[in-house]
Amino acid sequence: MAVTVTMPQLGETVTEGVVLRWAKQVGDTVSEDEVLLEISTDKVDTEIPSPSSGVLQEILVQEGETVAVGAQLAIIGEADGAGAASDSEPESRVQSAAPEMAEQDSSTEPPAPEAPAAAPTPQPVAAAEAAPAATGGGGFTVEMPQLGETVTEGVVLSWAKSVGDAVAEDEVLLEISTDKVDTEIPSPAAGVLQEILVPVGETAEVGTALAIIGTAAGAPAQVVADPVSSGADNVPMTEAA
Known part of the structure; x- marks a missing residue:
């Protein structure tokens, strides 16, 4: 200067x-x-x-x-000499600062990204509903259906099939008499009539097990006989005496 x-x-x-x-x-x-x-x-x-x-x-x-x-x-x-020294001073400062900056950069490097957390092992989903309960004989349980809003029970008038007989789905299985009507109850599934649980003349409440029908596959299930859904409406009904 x-x-x-x-x-x-x-x-x-x-x-x-x-x-x-x-x-x-x-x-x-x-x-x-x-x-x-x-x-x-x-x-x-x-x-x-x-x-x-x-x-x-x-x-x-x-x-x-x-x-x-x-x-x-x-x-x-x-x-x-002084001017040269002065001119070279900024350069020397830059050169000396370079290693420091490099060292600082290396010391301030961002940490390596963490490995992503392992995805949780999916747990098996429990079945929404259990299969119908198996019977001792390995078949379908036929239950006393609801034959009217006020009907709570009925009397078995007759069995159209005997134990050991083959029965087709929707084939008439028995006849029930209530204080309102007499109704033929169709079989809810095809199979073999394995057991009659309510004999003729006895009274059964709605939901009571009436019989057991075995299936060819042997897969047990619980079925409620439904004269409405199974076509019982097409079966002639007689007035109770």
Whole structure:
């Protein structure tokens, strides 16, 4: 950075001076406080030191000229070595900062992403509903159907099939008498009549097991005989006595 040398105040009443001589020439190296030039005033002759080290780049007031207090006398620039050092300083700082930045970057690297959590093992879903309960004989249980809103029981009038007989689905299995009507009850499934649980003449409440029908596959299930859904409406009914 260039430094401007100005005419100093050499006394309270001194306002100007004459340059007697320059101790340095343009291009000369000068040290701080080294004599740069000599000034003569009406009071005294004074040697003016250099305010900084560097190279005398320009002389603005020649020898023998008068200069007022505060006027510029010369310009001192930085020495080539100093300038080079100054120019290279930012580069060296950048170079020295590079490893630090690299080290900082490596130390501040984001942590590796965590492995995704293992998906939970799906649990087997329980069956929504259990299959109809099996009977001891491995067949369908035929139950006393609801034959009317107010009907709670009925009397077995007759069995159209005997134990061991084959029966087709919707084939008449027995006849029930209630206080409202006499109704033929069809078989809810095809199979073999394995057991009659309510003999002729006995009273059975709605939901009571009437018989057991075995199936060819042997898969047991519980079935309620339904004269409405099984086609019992198409069977002739006689009024109870």
